[in-house]
Amino acid sequence: MSATERVLLRDLDAPTIRSLETYLEHGGYRALAKAVRHHTPDEIIELVKASGLRGRGGAGFPTGAKWGFVPKDPGPKYVVCNADESEPGTFKDRQILEGNPHQLLEGIAICAYAVGAETAYVYCRAEFKGPAGILETAVSEAAARGYLGRDILGTGLSLEVIVHLGAGAYICGEETALLESIEGRLGQPRMRPPFPAISGLYGRPTVVNNVETLALIPPIVERGPDWFSAIGTEKSKGPKIFCLSGDVVRPGNYELPLGTTFRELIYEHGGGVPGDRAIKAILPAGASAPLLTADHLDVAMDFESVADAGSMLGSASIIVMDETRCMVWAALKMERFFEDESCGKCTPCREGTYWLARVLEDLETGTGSHSDIDLLLSVCDEISGNVFCPLGDFATSPVTSSIRHFRDEYEAHVTLGRCPLRNGKA
Amino acid sequence: MVENGAVSLKVDGRVVQVPAGTLAVEAAREAGVEIPVFCYHPRLDPVGTCRMCLVEIGTPLRRADGTVETDESGAPAIRMMPKLQTACTTTVSEGMVLVTDSPAAAEAQRGVLELLLTSHPLDCPVCDKGGECPLQELTYSYGPGKSRFCYGEKFHFQKPVPFGPLIYLDRERCILCARCTRFQEEIAGHPVLAMASRGRGMEIVTYSDPPFDSKFSGNTVDICPVGALTSADFRFRARPWELENRPAVCPHCPVGCNLILGTRTGTARRVVPRVNEAVNEEWICDKGRFAHHYLRSERRLTAPLVRRNGSLEPASWEEALGAAAAGLRKIRDEAGPAALAGIGSVRTSNEANYLFQKLLRAVLGTNHIDHRIEGGWRHEELPGLWRWQVPHGAIAAVEQAGMILVVGGDLSEAQPVLEVRVKKARRQGSQLVVVNPRSTELAKMADVWIPHRPGGEVGVLGGILRRLVDGGKTPVEPSPELLRSLRYFSARRVARSVGADPEAVAVAARAFEGSGGLAVLVDEGALQAGCLSPLIDVVALTGNANHLGTVVFPLRRGSNPQGARDMGVFPDLLPGYMPLPGAGADRYAEAWDAELPSQPGLGTRGILSGTAAGEIQGLYIMGADVLSHFPEYRLARSAIEAASLVIAQDLFLTETVQQADVVFPAAPFAETDGSFTNLEGRIQSSPPALEPWADSRSDAEILAGVAEALGASLGSVEPAAVRAEIAKLVPGYSSVAGRLPDEGQLWTERQTREWLMTPVRWPREAVVTADGYALISDPLLFDAGTMVAESELLTSLMAEPVVVVHPQDAESIGILDGDRVAIEGPDGSPRLAARISLEVPVGAIHIPRNLPGLPLNRMTDGADGAARVRLRRAAR
Numbered sequence A: 001m002s003a004t005e006r007v008l009l010r011d012l013d014a015p016t017i018r019s020l021e022t023y024l025e026h027g028g029y030r031a032l033a034k035a036v037r038h039h040t041p042d043e044i045i046e047l048v049k050a051s052g053l054r055g056r057g058g059a060g061f062p063t064g065a066k067w068g069f070v071p072k073d074p075g076p077k078y079v080v081c082n083a084d085e086s087e088p089g090t091f092k093d094r095q096i097l098e099g100n101p102h103q104l105l106e107g108i109a110i111c112a113y114a115v116g117a118e119t120a121y122v123y124c125r126a127e128f129k130g131p132a133g134i135l136e137t138a139v140s141e142a143a144a145r146g147y148l149g150r151d152i153l154g155t156g157l158s159l160e161v162i163v164h165l166g167a168g169a170y171i172c173g174e175e176t177a178l179l180e181s182i183e184g185r186l187g188q189p190r191m192r193p194p195f196p197a198i199s200g201l202y203g204r205p206t207v208v209n210n211v212e213t214l215a216l217i218p219p220i221v222e223r224g225p226d227w228f229s230a231i232g233t234e235k236s237k238g239p240k241i242f243c244l245s246g247d248v249v250r251p252g253n254y255e256l257p258l259g260t261t262f263r264e265l266i267y268e269h270g271g272g273v274p275g276d277r278a279i280k281a282i283l284p285a286g287a288s289a290p291l292l293t294a295d296h297l298d299v300a301m302d303f304e305s306v307a308d309a310g311s312m313l314g315s316a317s318i319i320v321m322d323e324t325r326c327m328v329w330a331a332l333k334m335e336r337f338f339e340d341e342s343c344g345k346c347t348p349c350r351e352g353t354y355w356l357a358r359v360l361e362d363l364e365t366g367t368g369s370h371s372d373i374d375l376l377l378s379v380c381d382e383i384s385g386n387v388f389c390p391l392g393d394f395a396t397s398p399v400t401s402s403i404r405h406f407r408d409e410y411e412a413h414v415t416l417g418r419c420p421l422r423n424g425k426a
Numbered sequence B: 001m002v003e004n005g006a007v008s009l010k011v012d013g014r015v016v017q018v019p020a021g022t023l024a025v026e027a028a029r030e031a032g033v034e035i036p037v038f039c040y041h042p043r044l045d046p047v048g049t050c051r052m053c054l055v056e057i058g059t060p061l062r063r064a065d066g067t068v069e070t071d072e073s074g075a076p077a078i079r080m081m082p083k084l085q086t087a088c089t090t091t092v093s094e095g096m097v098l099v100t101d102s103p104a105a106a107e108a109q110r111g112v113l114e115l116l117l118t119s120h121p122l123d124c125p126v127c128d129k130g131g132e133c134p135l136q137e138l139t140y141s142y143g144p145g146k147s148r149f150c151y152g153e154k155f156h157f158q159k160p161v162p163f164g165p166l167i168y169l170d171r172e173r174c175i176l177c178a179r180c181t182r183f184q185e186e187i188a189g190h191p192v193l194a195m196a197s198r199g200r201g202m203e204i205v206t207y208s209d210p211p212f213d214s215k216f217s218g219n220t221v222d223i224c225p226v227g228a229l230t231s232a233d234f235r236f237r238a239r240p241w242e243l244e245n246r247p248a249v250c251p252h253c254p255v256g257c258n259l260i261l262g263t264r265t266g267t268a269r270r271v272v273p274r275v276n277e278a279v280n281e282e283w284i285c286d287k288g289r290f291a292h293h294y295l296r297s298e299r300r301l302t303a304p305l306v307r308r309n310g311s312l313e314p315a316s317w318e319e320a321l322g323a324a325a326a327g328l329r330k331i332r333d334e335a336g337p338a339a340l341a342g343i344g345s346v347r348t349s350n351e352a353n354y355l356f357q358k359l360l361r362a363v364l365g366t367n368h369i370d371h372r373i374e375g376g377w378r379h380e381e382l383p384g385l386w387r388w389q390v391p392h393g394a395i396a397a398v399e400q401a402g403m404i405l406v407v408g409g410d411l412s413e414a415q416p417v418l419e420v421r422v423k424k425a426r427r428q429g430s431q432l433v434v435v436n437p438r439s440t441e442l443a444k445m446a447d448v449w450i451p452h453r454p455g456g457e458v459g460v461l462g463g464i465l466r467r468l469v470d471g472g473k474t475p476v477e478p479s480p481e482l483l484r485s486l487r488y489f490s491a492r493r494v495a496r497s498v499g500a501d502p503e504a505v506a507v508a509a510r511a512f513e514g515s516g517g518l519a520v521l522v523d524e525g526a527l528q529a530g531c532l533s534p535l536i537d538v539v540a541l542t543g544n545a546n547h548l549g550t551v552v553f554p555l556r557r558g559s560n561p562q563g564a565r566d567m568g569v570f571p572d573l574l575p576g577y578m579p580l581p582g583a584g585a586d587r588y589a590e591a592w593d594a595e596l597p598s599q600p601g602l603g604t605r606g607i608l609s610g611t612a613a614g615e616i617q618g619l620y621i622m623g624a625d626v627l628s629h630f631p632e633y634r635l636a637r638s639a640i641e642a643a644s645l646v647i648a649q650d651l652f653l654t655e656t657v658q659q660a661d662v663v664f665p666a667a668p669f670a671e672t673d674g675s676f677t678n679l680e681g682r683i684q685s686s687p688p689a690l691e692p693w694a695d696s697r698s699d700a701e702i703l704a705g706v707a708e709a710l711g712a713s714l715g716s717v718e719p720a721a722v723r724a725e726i727a728k729l730v731p732g733y734s735s736v737a738g739r740l741p742d743e744g745q746l747w748t749e750r751q752t753r754e755w756l757m758t759p760v761r762w763p764r765e766a767v768v769t770a771d772g773y774a775l776i777s778d779p780l781l782f783d784a785g786t787m788v789a790e791s792e793l794l795t796s797l798m799a800e801p802v803v804v805v806h807p808q809d810a811e812s813i814g815i816l817d818g819d820r821v822a823i824e825g826p827d828g829s830p831r832l833a834a835r836i837s838l839e840v841p842v843g844a845i846h847i848p849r850n851l852p853g854l855p856l857n858r859m860t861d862g863a864d865g866a867a868r869v870r871l872r873r874a875a876r
Helices: A020-025 A030-038 A041-051 A063-068 A092-099 A101-115 A129-144 A175-182 A211-215 A217-223 A225-229 A262-269 A303-308 A327-341 A347-364 A370-383 A390-416 B024-030 B103-118 B134-142 B179-188 B218-223 B286-296 B317-335 B350-364 B385-389 B395-400 B416-427 B441-445 B457-471 B480-488 B491-498 B502-512 B524-528 B532-541 B561-566 B585-592 B604-612 B633-642 B699-709 B719-729 B807-813
Strands: A078-083 A119-124 A160-165 A206-210 A239-246 A252-257 A279-287 A317-322 B006-011 B014-019 B054-060 B078-080 B097-099 B161-163 B167-169 B193-196 B203-206 B229-231 B244-249 B258-264 B267-273 B305-308 B311-314 B340-343 B403-407 B431-435 B448-450 B518-523 B551-555 B618-622 B645-650 B662-667 B674-677 B682-686 B773-776 B802-805 B820-824 B831-836 B844-846 B867-873
Touching: A020 A101, A020 A129, A030 A101, A030 A217, A041 A063, A041 A101, A041 A217, A041 A225, A063 A101, A063 A206, A078 A101, A078 A175, A078 A211, A092 A101, A092 A129, A092 A211, A092 A239, A101 A119, A101 A129, A101 A206, A101 A211, A101 A217, A119 A129, A119 A175, A129 A160, A175 A206, A206 A211, A211 A217, A217 A225, A239 A262, A252 A262, A262 A279, A262 A317, A279 A327, A279 A390, A327 A347, A327 A390, A347 A370, A347 A390, A347 B103, A370 A390, A370 B103, B006 B024, B014 B024, B024 B054, B024 B097, B054 B103, B078 B097, B103 B134, B167 B218, B179 B193, B179 B218, B179 B416, B218 B229, B218 B267, B218 B286, B244 B682, B267 B286, B305 B317, B317 B340, B317 B618, B317 B645, B317 B662, B317 B699, B340 B350, B340 B604, B350 B561, B350 B585, B350 B618, B350 B674, B350 B699, B350 B719, B395 B416, B395 B551, B403 B416, B403 B532, B416 B441, B416 B518, B431 B441, B431 B457, B431 B502, B448 B502, B457 B480, B457 B491, B457 B502, B457 B532, B491 B502, B518 B524, B518 B532, B524 B551, B532 B551, B561 B674, B585 B719, B604 B633, B645 B699, B662 B699, B802 B807, B802 B820, B807 B831, B807 B867
Parallel strands: A078 A119, A078 A206, A119 A160, A239 A317, B006 B097, B340 B618, B403 B431, B403 B518, B431 B448, B518 B551, B618 B645, B645 B662, B773 B844, B802 B831
Antiparallel strands: A239 A252, A279 A317, B006 B014, B054 B078, B054 B097, B161 B167, B167 B229, B193 B203, B244 B258, B258 B267, B305 B311, B305 B662, B674 B682, B773 B867, B802 B844, B820 B831, B820 B867
16 A cells, blocks of 8 residues: 555545445445455454454454454344543544544445444544534434345345433543443443453443544455555554644645654654754653653554554554753643543542642742652552553553753752743743 | 352451352451441442452462462562552452552551542531540541641532431541441332442432431431431430430331340330341331430320319329229229220330230239221131241341232331331342232232232232142142132132232242242231132142241331230230130139130120220220221221220320320330330340439339239239249240340240141132222321321321222222312312322222321221222312
């Protein structure tokens, strides 16, 4: 695949592809027809396994394996599409929902066929009222033409797709909190095991996949697993949407093979940093993963390489911060986000995020002390590894990584009694 | 490892064996190691949220073939998990290693406490939980000495927030452990509390209307690990360490929940549950918890009263006892002992009831003795009858029952903690079948609910038996007599006669097949309709006779109805159900050193009729408000008026007491030493915690005083002496001779049951007349009883009198919801508001029993069975 051939962001090439007509003109729903007519459900699962597709929501878990965990016995099963796209700097799912909704629905339908589900939920974050409306229109269009609803393509299969709007909580992007929320409960993560594949929505086997993951299913089915696994790296296969934002000339979504370097993304596709300023830090996965520095520009953006560099690829929302950005300010901003979004279920995250933000506030405004820096690290220790779900672990990343790489900036805040980069205007 | 087998593991170096499936926190406890917890509670599903129980956990390293790798020393090689684990959510496995006191674990626990304390107000000096607060205690053991977050700022919320009249929430103190919300959802079955909002702003809210609408709300205060939930009753009343705590048995219903009565300066300050796995586990209802105020009510009788010139006046004990004795002697001498009668109590202790019947039989020489004033005076006609006077099985065994059958009544209001056990069994997979004309709380949650016309229980059970027999799959063959009798219980006839849906009956019958233990909970009213025999048929026919989970509990009114029965407060049965006349009576005559009347006496109704007719002249009434509760008000009234002597022994000036000639102020539970027998036949001791109020005396002392004034003696009435006597004379009570175990003693000398199948017969009462409405009068937990009405907290929860009418009937009467209707009774036409609801079947109305200002017995015609009343629209 050339870098310009897009299989996800197809609205860039065919702007009206959100309509069923255009989608069909571009070969839409052929993969679904192929799946239900020429493949058994198990064959679909094997095909997805063979492609090497890993979840695009952040964790990178092999999708085919996840589908394979769903028991074969009868009874209701569910497919849940996670469209609670809430990671700061992440805006890829939104573009799929708005620009290419039928491809997502086709992927959902194939997944439902593979695992034997007759009901699917698309859980959209509360702010996605617009995209959800577009998706609902697509659902009606598809159902009217027999791609969804009862008796899909004359096969006797059915699938009801329910578009569900959340109530505005970051934690509901965590799959079990998302399930709680659909069930009408407070969005808080569940204990695992059992995993959703065994006991998920309403206690039934459930596949939870990200929008981008499911949207990749139709091209995989249509073109075959070999096509897919030829793209990317050895362990991180296929194309990926990278959300580029921050101090770059051309922020936006870029669909590129996994393994593309930060440098290529930022400088070739993103047009570099405005004013040619130097890069100070890169957040590879929104607020949730440790920040990297300009030293890491040549790291390849695949799951393994970013991990080796001490961070996580996550949902690949790359936020660039140039040399004018204060790292204490950035950490505080992110910590306030986590403080606000901590669901409150477990003690270390609920209380710890509050104190991280509180101590950072003092440091940023120049009223902190040198010991506050170690206090921050100590609180991170109290949180990290001791929390109920990954949110708490994520919440320590901005603090520990910014101190690791930029401790001198923290010290300068204390010594100067103000932010050295913002002329005391903090 | 085989399932349910034992696994062995090591906790801080100590080897311990526990059943598979045990949680690490419990396994550690087994090994004598405490792992600190806040959110974990052994009776609630673990959630793992407070993170206080983080420990290091390792498991043996296994090779591909499953064998365990060993280290150089030959010991199993252990792979420790990279992160600390919550001991409350980890299930142990063979060879597991727990390290609870490592630096990492200690650091994590210290950290959790430090964080919890940062948003805690630390207002311990004015907190009611202080002194018995897990947060205080664990901070002392595991916490940091000082906080690193000294910002002079605390997390502030308006405090407190009332959750209804009983419970207050202090959100600043709450550590969001979710014990209360889980208790309400998992145990109480009233999910009316929830977490709202998120993060540090998260708070517990109640979303029911009225707020915290649950009869078990007080338990959340007990299990709250901080002072976030406090009870209106105990808030700022005393410090926990000032209380003198005494064990007691709850006096409000026959479940007999175990209590701890906390007293200070001679007053009860707090009632909390005492753990008894066999009875109440560790729960009590809000009545048991908050209704103790009657003990020190200003309306308690403080001194004896004697009627002089038509009015009751205070008198000395000597005068009152003398007046009682003189009156009794006069009647006995002039009209004979058969002119005297006694009505005992379903509330007083076994000892009081035993001495009561002894006084009447051995001293006064009469067998006109009964305790049943609200119905239930017909003995169930069964072979081996008396054995069925005693319940079968144990409360805890309900959990072993595959099927729970509840017939009549309203368990949720009348025996709430038994309902908790039913809900627990349900969660563990038991089926629930409810036979009840009303959609009670249990009916709503039942797998099968069979509504029927009031009084039609036997018809429904006959219908179920017929379906079982027709199905041909019963493990036990029906007896020929049973089979013959079932010819009259065709689905059509059952549907026509009692209005039971044939489909529901069929579904229930299918559920009974292979039910694996059958718990039968049958209300006194349904027993009165003749249900015991068909219920025994169901147990026998479904092969459940000898199943561990099979229980048969009659659910009677009062707190000690079983004790009153066991103690022989019957006209025709001596203590221990010795029938009269009979050779067995000699033993009692010998023991009491008295001539005993040999012929059976009259029951309550006979006593009252006899009194009204002048044949009986003297009534001795102990702990019974005949005028308020006997179903035939006019008969009771004319009896009391006709009697030349009425002696009453009670706590309050009840309607009956007001008409008495001699009144003795009695001391209730908590002021006297007594034993009580609960609905499963468990004899429990309730020692005194307070001095008798004012000049009141224990029932035993009063009865002994009367005997003495008559120149006779009841022997020693010291509690121990009376119990020794009971132990000798009452089969099954030998255990009361010594000190009863803390958990009480179930009847030890139970007779082998004879699960004989007997024919089912349509009762006469089931023949429905078209006239009027069938009256259902189920109880409410918070009624106007003297023991509730004295607690201000509870009176606010008391329902307004109301009559529940089916919409169809409402239309034919011409009323709308809230309209007033007149109940046309033989004694006036009280008016009350109508509530129109599908809760009752067509043709029936529900008026909750014993609501303020509404004595039901003024409205009924006193029929022994389903009463019928007329309704009309009252002028607006």
